[in-house]
Amino acid sequence: MSVMRDRINTFLKYKDLLRELVVRDIKLKYRRSFLGYIWSILNPLLIMIVMTLVFSQMFQRGIDNFPVYLLTGNIMFEFVNSSTHMAMYSVLDNAALIKKIYVPKYIFTLARITSAMVDLVFSLGALLLVMIVTRSQFHWHMLAIPVVIAQVYIFACGIGFILSAANVFFRDIQYIYNAFTVAWMYVTPIFYPVELLPDWLRWVVEHLNPMYYYIQHFRDLVCYGQLPSAYIFWGGWIIGFVMLAFGLFIFKKTQDNFILYF
Amino acid sequence: MSEEYIVDVDDLTIRFNLATEKVDNLKEYVIKLIKKELMFQEFLALQNVNLKVRRGESWGLIGVNGSGKSTLLKAVCGILKPYRGNVKTVGTIAPLIELGAGFDMNMTARENIFLNGTVLGHSRKFMQQNFDQIVDFAELRDFLDVPIKNFSSGMQARLGFAIATMVQPDILVVDEILSVGDFQFQQKCYARMQEMLDGGTTLLYVSHDVESVRRLCSHAIWLDHGHVQMSGPAEEVTEKYINNR
Numbered sequence: 001m002s003v004m005r006d007r008i009n010t011f012l013k014y015k016d017l018l019r020e021l022v023v024r025d026i027k028l029k030y031r032r033s034f035l036g037y038i039w040s041i042l043n044p045l046l047i048m049i050v051m052t053l054v055f056s057q058m059f060q061r062g063i064d065n066f067p068v069y070l071l072t073g074n075i076m077f078e079f080v081n082s083s084t085h086m087a088m089y090s091v092l093d094n095a096a097l098i099k100k101i102y103v104p105k106y107i108f109t110l111a112r113i114t115s116a117m118v119d120l121v122f123s124l125g126a127l128l129l130v131m132i133v134t135r136s137q138f139h140w141h142m143l144a145i146p147v148v149i150a151q152v153y154i155f156a157c158g159i160g161f162i163l164s165a166a167n168v169f170f171r172d173i174q175y176i177y178n179a180f181t182v183a184w185m186y187v188t189p190i191f192y193p194v195e196l197l198p199d200w201l202r203w204v205v206e207h208l209n210p211m212y213y214y215i216q217h218f219r220d221l222v223c224y225g226q227l228p229s230a231y232i233f234w235g236g237w238i239i240g241f242v243m244l245a246f247g248l249f250i251f252k253k254t255q256d257n258f259i260l261y262f
Numbered sequence: 263m264s265e266e267y268i269v270d271v272d273d274l275t276i277r278f279n280l281a282t283e284k285v286d287n288l289k290e291y292v293i294k295l296i297k298k299e300l301m302f303q304e305f306l307a308l309q310n311v312n313l314k315v316r317r318g319e320s321w322g323l324i325g326v327n328g329s330g331k332s333t334l335l336k337a338v339c340g341i342l343k344p345y346r347g348n349v350k351t352v353g354t355i356a357p358l359i360e361l362g363a364g365f366d367m368n369m370t371a372r373e374n375i376f377l378n379g380t381v382l383g384h385s386r387k388f389m390q391q392n393f394d395q396i397v398d399f400a401e402l403r404d405f406l407d408v409p410i411k412n413f414s415s416g417m418q419a420r421l422g423f424a425i426a427t428m429v430q431p432d433i434l435v436v437d438e439i440l441s442v443g444d445f446q447f448q449q450k451c452y453a454r455m456q457e458m459l460d461g462g463t464t465l466l467y468v469s470h471d472v473e474s475v476r477r478l479c480s481h482a483i484w485l486d487h488g489h490v491q492m493s494g495p496a497e498e499v500t501e502k503y504i505n506n507r
Contacts, residue, residue, distance in 0.1 A: 017380035024377060028368055100363035102340040102355075103381055172288045256343040260279055 014107050021111035026118055040122035041129070044075060048130065055191045062193045065223065067130050072222050073190035075123050076215045080156050081181050083116030087160030088167050088177065095262040105255050106248075109164045113156050120149065127222070139225030148217045151236040155210060158243030161251040168258050188212065210239045267350075268464050269315035269338055269433060274347035276308040276333055307333045309488045310347070315481075317432075320465035322475030322496055324503055325485035331468045334485065335359060335435050338466060353432025356382070361422030361439050367411035371402055371421060374410055378425050392428045399454075400424040420447055427454055430461055437468045452478070472500050 030036040048071045056066045063069050090108040091098070098105060124145070131138065166173045187201070188211045194202055205212055213236040220228040227233075308330045315321055323331040336342045337349050339357045364381040365374050375396055379389040397403050400420040410418060419439070427434075434455065455478065459465055469475055475482060475496060482499035484491040492499050 013383050013385075014380070016384075016386040017377075019386070020377045020380045024366060024369065024373070027373075028366075031368070097364040097381065099336075099341065100360045101357050101381060103383075170288050170291065259342060 010104055014104055017103070018107055018111050018114065021108065022115045022118065025111065025115035029115075037122065040119050041125045044071065044078065044123040044126045045129065047074060048126070051191055059192045059196070062195060065134055065136050067134055068127070068136055068223055069219070070191050071127050071130055072219050073188070073215050075120065075127060076152060076218050077185060077188055077190055077211055078123075079116055079120040079152060080159070080211065080214075081185070082119070083113045083156045084159045084163055085177070085181070086112040086116060087156070088163040088174065090160070091164045091168055091258060092262070095258075099259060099262060105258065106161065106251060109160050109251075110157065113153065113160050116156070117149070117153055131222075136223075137225065139221070141221045141225055141227060144221055144227070145218070148214060148221065148236070151217070151240050152214045154240035154244050155214070155236075158240070158245070158247035161244075161247030165251045165254045165258075168261050169254070184209075184211070188215065190215070210243070213239060266316060267314050268317045268352045269313065269466070270348070270350040271311060271313035271334070271338065272348040272350075274308055274311045274313075274334075274337060274349060275306055275345045276330075276337060276342055277345035278305045278307050306345075307488055308337070308485075311485075311488075311490055313483060313490075313493070315464055315466070317464055318459075318462050319481055320459055320467065320479045322479035322482040322500075323466065323468045323485065324470075324472065324475060324482055324500065325491070328487075329485040330488045331485055332359070332437055333488075335437055335466060335468060338433075339435055351433060354429070355433045355435060356426050356429065356431035358423070358426050358434065358436045358439055360437070361419040361426070362410075363422075365410055365418065365422070368409055370407045370409055371413070372406045374421070375425060378422070382426065384429075396421075396424045396428055399428075399450075416444060416447065423451055423454075427458070430458060431463060433464045433466065434458055435466045438470065472504060476500055 026037075030039060033039065035042065048067060051070055051074070052067050055070070059066070087109045090112045091105055094105075094108045097103065163173060163177060187205055187209060189197075189205065194205060194212070197205060213232050216232050217228045217236055220226050220232070228236075311330075311334060313321070313334070323334060325331050333342065335357075336359065337344060338351060339355055339359070340349075340351075341359075362374075362378065364378050366377060369377065375393065376386060376389050379392075380386065397406065400417075400423075402417060402421060405413070405417070410421070413421070423439075436455070452474075455465065459478070465478065467475065467479055479496045481494065482496040482503075483493040484499050484503050492502055
């Protein structure tokens with residue numbers, strides 16, 4: 001019990017550091033750029049336009065509002081993709097500091113995921129814009145968007161912890177994970193309807209691809225104006241927390257050895 | 263073991279893997295695993311070191327390069343975990359192992375004061391309250407909104423020292439850091455450290471400058487190749503150390 005209390009106290013002591021790190025990431029990202037934060041909205045918008053031009057002809061059937069369908073999938077996947085890639089380098093990038101001052105190391109990983117989440121919130125602005133332009137219907141269910149963001153945030157933290165710890169010991173992880181995320185993107189129904197897949201692959205995606213749960217949840221709220229099925233809803237929480245527990249376990253077990261491998 | 267020691271290093275051994283055999287990719291790891299060479303050559307940076315420090319004492323750590331002085335400091339700060347033995351400390355530690363570790367070169371001095379302060383575990387509110395004091399001590403008011411990559415190393419050291427010493431810590435840990443910075447600033451730093459000592463702070467101090475150890479410290483510990491060669495009153499230990507060379 002007292003161990004738990006100690007941990008919470010340590011986290012509270014360093015929560016301002018977390019805040020400073022997130023603010024730094026966001027500030028430095030757009031320093032010296034002309035449009036600055038607007039890029040966080042503009043970027044997903046441009047990708048959406050390009051992909052709509054390319055894919056809308058191929059997958060038009062079966063999808064009502066292709067731009068919104070695409071953007072909902074892309075925002076979710078892009079968050080997990082960029083946050084975990086940034087988190088992977090979080091410990092190594094701060095090696096110089098970790099060698100000199102005692103800081104709870106998970107703060108750095110958490111900060112990267114959190115600043116990616118701030119980006120995610122910005123890109124909801126792009127979604128809003130596209131919904132207005134395409135005259136989509138706004139549903140009350142969209143108020144539940146923070147729930148799915150919380151789910152995917154927890155999930156990304158879990159992956160981030162695993163990757164940042166593994167990257168200290170094996171730098172190969174960087175290349176493996178790059179290839180992995182490309183494959184992952186193609187087996188996630190971002191720009192095609194899941195019905196298009198052959199039955200066996202569809203079964204695999206709907207059951208074993210965590211991103212399917214979060215994207216489906218998100219689309220239920222935004223595109224279809226309904227609450228997600230219990231399967232999607234609870235599945236998303238369970239996958240998220242299992243991944244987080246696993247990530248924390250690995251990180252905690254290896255963190256004392258980080259300093260010997262920098 | 264008892265409460266009377268503020269720093270209690272008990273039979274401490276610290277182990278490193280020698281960098282020559284660094285395995286950091288999967289292929290090498292698998293090959294080594296198969297050939298059963300994975301137990302790399304180990305290097306003991308400290309062996310069976312004991313250091314008992316009472317509140318208000320000041321200890322100098324002396325020894326040649328590579329004798330394990332900095333390793334001992336890092337173990338006290340909690341950066342390195344013991345391989346064997348125990349390290350216990352009571353109260354807050356202000357680590358001055360490298361001034362401005364954790365500065366982000368692309369950010370301004372103002373932003374870095376908050377970043378570095380929170381790295382040291384202070385709250386944002388606390389930093390706001392002490393902001394002026396830091397800026398005054400570092401004498402950098404005119405350069406607050408300049409990215410610190412444009413600062414000289416002396417200016418960075420000043421800022422780092424000012425941030426790290428703004429509170430009265432229970433334990434002040436200082437590693438050979440004052441070699442940068444001009445004479446005037448060094449005097450200022452010594453004065454600040456003396457002020458803290460008078461206020462009851464415990465000091466652990468690494469320096470190659472035996473004179474400054476004699477001036478600041480009541481006790482000294484002499485390390486040689488990871489072993490304690492001698493520890494005791496500063497006068498005696500430094501005397502032996504100098505004669506030994």
